[in-house]
Amino acid sequence: MLSSNRSVTVPLGDRSYRVVIGQGLIDQLGALLRRANLEGTVALITDDRVQPLYASRATSSLTQAGYKTSLHVVPHGERSKSFTAAEQLCESLSRAGIDRSSVAIALGGGVIGDLAGFVASIFARGISYVQVPTTVMAQVDSSVGGKTAVNLQLGKNLVGTFHQPLLVIIDPDSLQSLGRREKNEGLAEVIKYGVIADRTLLDDLHSAFEHRLNQVIERCVAIKAEIVANDEQERSGKRELLNFGHTLGHAIEAAAGYGRLLHGEAISLGMRAAAWLSTQKAGLAVSEYERLIRLLREFELPVTVPPDLLSRDIMERVFADKKFRAGQIRFVLTSGFGTAFVSEKITRADLESAVESLRELSM
């Protein structure tokens, strides 16, 4: 069964690791950890929504492979990406006897991956961990690349570490338990990969996602693996391309109050704004911009901001995240889908008009 799986390697020297994609892999967790020569006790970290779905299957598989396993459950949702949740997890790991030789498993969506990865990077000054993403967003994007994070009041992901997992195990079957809204928010990240790196991902996305799910996941992961291999710690500008739609998206998500907009929904808004700015500053064809809007709407992703969200509040959050130097900010634009670049010449006024572009739908 394992032989029919797809696999992508993230090449990072002695920190290289594999991303394995295949139906039913949650039941193979223990065997996959053994195959990767992981030893020590296992801390299974998940949230209260994923726990009833997959925790017992995961635990059985680990037990069968001979791993002593403890379970650590946090409340679901963005509010768990906090210092408080990280501290409670660390206390829980400590009570369970987890030590430097143990392995943590992040079983869940983007919040669990970011939080458990962060905890793994600081508990006992760093322990190994494995990502087992169960949402579209986490499977196509956040489980790969080693960025961990918790939020601050002023903005998302302002605290975190670079801590690569030892293995990523993706079971697309787990997406069947997602509601429509959760599935759709994950597609925002697939659309991002289409815009910045491979426009074929945008073609017939609906049927592709139904019928060629594993291929879509593999393609997104392969794009991310290549980018991360070239710029692990986001120093050269290459990895910044993954932030397409995220500068304004994060600001909108934080200004709305965590939990009101799903991450992918905020990114949908950020991508529309970035594409609009690309028509103004990078020669993106208006027809492409309109195509993006149609695509986002096809998956019920928002393309206009809630009217009560003030531009002033959104702009304030941008400042928490990004530095303006001589009045200009680094910002990812696209001159045509399938390629993107970092502009250093976006002004505050540019961003304000981009936010205003989200006030109406003129199509």
Next chain:
Amino acid sequence: MLSSNRSVTVPLGDRSYRVVIGQGLIDQLGALLRRANLEGTVALITDDRVQPLYASRATSSLTQAGYKTSLHVVPHGERSKSFTAAEQLCESLSRAGIDRSSVAIALGGGVIGDLAGFVASIFARGISYVQVPTTVMAQVDSSVGGKTAVNLQLGKNLVGTFHQPLLVIIDPDSLQSLGRREKNEGLAEVIKYGVIADRTLLDDLHSAFEHRLNQVIERCVAIKAEIVANDEQERSGKRELLNFGHTLGHAIEAAAGYGRLLHGEAISLGMRAAAWLSTQKAGLAVSEYERLIRLLREFELPVTVPPDLLSRDIMERVFADKKFRAGQIRFVLTSGFGTAFVSEKITRADLESAVESLRELSM
């Protein structure tokens, strides 16, 4: 003036850094940062006891050198080595506009160094920092080597990172403001370096500390630099030697309740117990053991545990920190002062008798 300073290099490849030791260096902070080519805004992190003593001098020096500086003050004492204090610091840095290109300065004792180093390692996924230790303990030991930490309920330093500073600036003049108890607790770490690496440090310690202060600091830092260079992340066993007296010391400190015993006082007790065990298991001469007790008492460091501290509670804390494998624990012993080794054969019963050795003084 700078030319009369002493300097030790911690050789860690592209993470190598200098430890500069010299009277009055707090007034040279800005110039030293410029000389090290540090750019960006500066976050000066300190506690409410050090702030009135040195914060304005440090800030003046930074301002004179052209650095835009913000000040971040936490309550003094071990209780600030917490997730709560780390979160408040991160929020404060975020409000002050600190970003990836900024530099944090840890101005204070071991608590500030560990806490500010931890915050520097996680804020914006890691920013640069400089250690400016102001206590004996921090100057001879904790400011060098890149270990950062906060505490959990079950034990000290159970959470943290390895994050090397870019520079360590030691101004021995700052020790003049310490009370006698604080000075003495720092000498516990000097005695540790004497026991594990250089017995000449133990000779005439009192006058050495008064008259050859810079040399004593330099010698301890040089020993630590060599050990850290050989085993940065404590994997080979070499760095473990620095834990002499710390396994039981940390357990005693936690069991007593943070703040009751100073760190160095708990280490004094841990060292007596480790030396006693060394007489039983490593052939340490009883005369050496008795010499250690005399030295500790000379500096008013405790050599017997408070009677209300139960051995059971102390042993429970040992379990939070260390793993017994097949009933045995790794533990640092000495067969003669000036050298130490890691034994893998210490049992729970051995540790219990070592704790009992702290119940009375039979000299």
